Amino acid sequence: MVDDAHGMGCLGATGAGCLEHFGLGENQVPILMGTLGKAFGSYGAFVAGSEALIESLIQFARPYIYTTAIPPAVAAATRAALRLLQEEGERREHLHKLVQRFRAGAESLGLELWPSPSAIQPIIVGDDARALRLAEQLRERGYWVSAIRPPTVPEGTARLRVTLSAAHSEVQVDGLLDALQESWRVVGEAGV
Numbered sequence: 001m002v003d004d005a006h007g008m009g010c011l012g013a014t015g016a017g018c019l020e021h022f023g024l025g026e027n028q029v030p031i032l033m034g035t036l037g038k039a040f041g042s043y044g045a046f047v048a049g050s051e052a053l054i055e056s057l058i059q060f061a062r063p064y065i066y067t068t069a070i071p072p073a074v075a076a077a078t079r080a081a082l083r084l085l086q087e088e089g090e091r092r093e094h095l096h097k098l099v100q101r102f103r104a105g106a107e108s109l110g111l112e113l114w115p116s117p118s119a120i121q122p123i124i125v126g127d128d129a130r131a132l133r134l135a136e137q138l139r140e141r142g143y144w145v146s147a148i149r150p151p152t153v154p155e156g157t158a159r160l161r162v163t164l165s166a167a168h169s170e171v172q173v174d175g176l177l178d179a180l181q182e183s184w185r186v187v188g189e190a191g192v
């Protein structure tokens with residue numbers, strides 16, 4: 001099963017997500033879950049799989065049976081977003097350029113990034129308190145970057161989670177890189 005919350009709409013030549021990016025099909029990934037609240041900017045999620053799987057979920061999944069369905073207006077918003085994702089690939093290209101720009105800049109600052117082609121770029125910090133202080137420094141400079149700490153991630157791998165979007169500009173990415181450099185300097189000087 002793949003939970004493609006962060007790949008759907010962003011990765012793959014047509015934005016179809018991780019399966020398209022990695023060239024995987026139904027045989028390798030019999031259950032695909034996608035969320036609609038991220039690249040789609042809407043709400044909700046879907047599961048794609050065999051007829052037996054989908055029928056079983058419809059018949060037995062309690063949250064599906066006992067919860068009010070997604071309102072039609074939200075479904076319409078998701079369909080409109082799907083059209084944009086399919087027809088306006090330039091948004092995705094712009095996002096990928098921002099990702100590359102950010103990664104090149106962060107690497108030249110000596111920040112530790114893990115390999116990721118996605119819009120989410122984790123900067124590994126290690127220490128929980130230090131990650132919080134860095135996030136605070138960034139916020140003071142006008143950048144909202146969450147500090148993700150255990151138990152969400154393994155002990156000793158606290159990180160700053162940079163999330164880029166097609167709505168960002170190159171100037172904003174450069175501004176973030178400057179703010180990261182400055183925040184690192186300040187927190188480093190504080191002896192953390």
Ligand SMILES: Cc1ncc(COP(=O)(O)O)c(C=O)c1O
Binds near residue numbers: 003006035036038045
């Ligand atoms: C990997 C992953 N799966 C699922 C979800 C849940 O998405 P939603 O908030 O639309 O229910 C998230 C939300 O951050 C996520 O990161």
